[in-house]
Amino acid sequence: MATPKEMMSTWDKIQFGAILPSFENPEKKLKSKFNSFNYKVADWRVEKPVFNRELCIDCDFCWVSCPDSCFLVEEVENKRGKKQAKIVGINYDLCKGCGVCVDVCPTPIKSLLMFPEFTEIDEALNQWPTKDNK
Amino acid sequence: MKNIGNLKEFACTPDRFQGGHRLCPGCAHGMIVREVVNATEDDLVISTATGCLEVCTAIYPYTSWDVSWLHIGFENAAAGISGAEAMYKALSRKNRSYNEDKKVKFVAFGGDGGTYDIGFQSLSGATERGHDFLYVCLDNEGYMNTGGQRSSSTPIGAHTTTSPRGRVSYGEKNRKKDLTMIMAAHGCPYVATAVPGSKHWKDLAQKAAKALSTVGPTFINALSPCTTEWKFKPQDTVEIADLAVETCMFPLYEIEDGHKLTITYKPKQKLPVEEYLSRQGRFSHLFKPENSWVIEEIQKEVDRYWEYLQRKEEAGV
Structure with a gap:
């Protein structure tokens, strides 16, 4: 063959x-x-999700509902010695910008938000809403 | 059977279905397939009927599958997988299996066109012959890959290109075929319905794990909201799937041995069907005054079916 x-x-x-x-x-x-x-679908999206590690509670809802498996997961041990997944970032080559992850994020101030594609990640993190200004 | 613990443990599973496929943004197919293939640690052989999933995950020269995968025609996904299973059994009997320590599970994926309509004869045949496989129907209620034609899964009142809405028509006129009950009537050891998303992820993963560990033909009917043809925003996929369960338009249940029905999720407060219908563009014409009777009809049918499921669960026959 x-x-x-x-x-x-x-x-x-x-x-x-x-x-x-x-x-x-x-x-x-x-x-x-x-x-x-290895294929890049990044040019499909208009808005990109930005991930804020400080607000994340590792519920992994975004991991399970991402249709494109673009959440990067790291395996860590918790206090009881059990393995658990820690979200460390987003693979922007695979993300199509559907926004399902933002929709399912359960934290009071969302730890994932959509920003226009051209926004730098640092800039986006600076614009993050605070408790008083949701 | 793989123990499905909490989501934190489940997320440690190495993915066997990669991203980079060309399904629409917000398509639920990706969520369902990932959960099903991650719900077991055994090796998998998968066949996929023609449809959105097959077309988008195997565009030459790329493949999204990290498992043995076979593309087969619209009508014979179940026939293909039953052939592979029969060959594997024959080779194991002759001690020529590729690895005796490993178990192999057989899974077929089909859209609702490839399951409800075109592939139904091969699915029925494979079930009747009693092959050991799992068939997952990704039910997006129409032929969505070719532009949204009606299938026998399309619910009453839905607008599709072959059942259009207009002055004389209110959309699809026939009711949705109840395939899950038809498969249960075949005497399958395990039949279930499921939805994707973060709320009911465990339900789907446990059902997949249970179906894969059951010997004999098993069937899962998974509702897969289609953002393009149901006409809602891509980020609402999970909400729409949850609403389908909360309004009892798509109740979650499982049937063991063809008769023992268990409702796996009962909504605390059953929502009116308008909540589900109003979120989708394909039902928008039903909210005109002249079509309001269709919604009443749908509500009546949903109530009747929900009552029927509860009575059947109580009776346990």
Whole structure:
């Protein structure tokens, strides 16, 4: 069988029954270039969500309801020694700017807010609403 | 069966469905598929019927699936997965399985077109033959990938391109086919309904884990709000799904062995259906005075069905 590289050379050389391996090395979970993880959908969005780590309570609602799996999760141990997920950021290559994460965020002052695409993250964090000014 | 604890533990699962697919922003398909494939630690073989999910997650030369995945025609997702399962069983019997320590689970995904209408004969056949697989129907109530035609899952009153609203028509005229009950009538060991989102995530994940650990054909009907054709803002996906449960338009229940029905979530205060209908552009014409009888009709049907489910749960037969 032809390798995916050969099949990709021109459109008329595409063969029937193409196989796209998503891992270069399945044991080490090394993603191959065919994995859509490497594809960028960032140009779809008009507004981007900005994540404020200080207000986050790690409920992980945004992780479970993100349709594009763009929340970066770090595994940490809690006080009882159980593993738990800590949200550390957003993968802006995969985010399409739907805003579901902002909608489900349960904190009184939301720890995720939508800002126009061109806003710098530091600038957005400075504009964050405070308790008196929600 | 994987123990589904709290969300903090569940979020540590390495994702087997990657982002970068081209589903619409705010599409619920991504949420449902991620929860289902993360609800087990066993290896998975997945077949997907033609539909939004298949078209958007495998655009050449990219794939979003970190598991064995097979694209198959509109009508035979269940036939494809039952063939794979039969082959795996035969090879294991001859001790030629690829890894004897690992269990393999078989899952088929289909949209509502590929499940309610076109793929129903192969699903019915695979269920009748008793293959060990899970079929997940991503029910977005119409053929949404091709521009929103009606399917047999479209509810009464909904506007679609083939059941348009206008001076003489109030939209779709036939009621939604009750596929979950039809699958239960096949005698499936496990049948359930589910919705995506942060409120009912555990319900969906537990149902998926239970279905995957059950031997025999199992079926999950998951409501997947479609932001493009139901006409609501992308950020409201989860709210719409929750409202469908709160108004009992899409009640959450499970049926074991074809008869034992359990309602897994009972809303404390049942909301009127207007709450759900008014949030979607496809029902906006029902709020004109001449169409108000359609809403009353929908409310009556929803009340009747909810009563029927509660009675059935009480009776336990």
